[in-house]
Amino acid sequence: MISRLKARATGQPDLSATAVATVEVEPEPVDPVAAQRAKRRKYARDAFRELLLVAALFLVYKFGRGLASGTDSKAFDNAKEVLSIQNTLRLPDESVVQSWWIQSEWMRSFANQYYAYVHFPITVGFLIWLWVRHRDHYKWIRNLLAIMTGVALVIHILVPLAPPRMMPGFEDTGMVDGTSPYSGAGAKIANQYAAMPSLHFGWAVVVAIGVMAVWCNRDPLRRAGSKLIWFHPAITLLVIVVTANHYWLDAFVATLLLAIAMVIVPFPDRSPHAKLVRIIPSPRVPVR
Secondary structure (H helix, E strand, O other): OHHHHHHHHHOOOOOHHHHHHOOOOOOOOOOHHHHHHHHHHHHHHHHHHHHHHHHHHHHHHHHHHHOOOOOHHHHHHHHHHHHHHHHHOOOOOHHHHHHHHOOOHHHHHHHHHHHHHOHHHHHHHHHHHHHHHOHHHHHHHHHHHHHHHHHHHHHHHHOOEOOHHHOOOOOOHHHHHOOOOOOOHHHHHOOOOEOOOOHHHHHHHHHHHHHHHHHOOOOHHHHHHHHHOOHHHHHHHHHHHHOOOOOHHHHHHHHHHHHHHHHHOOOOOOOHHHHHHHHOOOOOOOOO
16 A cells, blocks of 8 residues: 555656565476376276276167066067058058068078178277267267167067068078077077167267268368268168068168257267357458
8 A cells, every 4th residue: 555655756666566466386397207107097097997888888779678567478479460451551661672582592692791790899899989089979870779778678678579590481590601690599688579760770870970970071081081970871871681680660660760869969079169160151361
């Protein structure tokens, strides 16, 4: 207070407040080695936690799928109803498509191998890639898969459905080639009447959507890859039909569930700021 009065009397500025305000406390030096170790520990904790979460969700799904109650008669009645609906919609007859495809030995083997050994590994590999390189997109895709798979489990329980391979006029190609995941030990833990929806197809579409979301705005090579990845769900659709594991409607229901999940789970970049940036054009500064 006295300094302010003196400053007013002499006409000089009071520098006491300025001097106090400009005093800065220098931060303590950061040990780069310790920081790197802390970062690695956090990375390992996050990875372990995510692995436990995904494994728990998968085990719950497999357990619930195995507990799906439904008599044989109900599952086969539902299968007849599905075939009747598809006939009304004039969809291609799966038995005709299968008969044409399995005339070739290598085409039948390709379909069986793709169904048994591509579906799960490519989905897991895709999730690992997203988690390592694109964490925001990983959470989006993980939530899409969780919602779609959870609702699918409810449908498996409420609507048991015998797959085409159990119906007259179809051949169980997996049993013929010995690649069926529903034989041997798999027959004891798998629900044979969980044809609808087809998660083989649903997960394949999720993979394609995820790759497209990550790569669509990148360099030309990656943009091309984001289009080529759609061959995966296309081949999967053909494979699930010619191996007589699913009906056309199974793929349709899976697509419908995915569409609902995409409405519920927001896209990673969907924020108020991002929307404003897309909607409001940037002002043009006149050149003087």
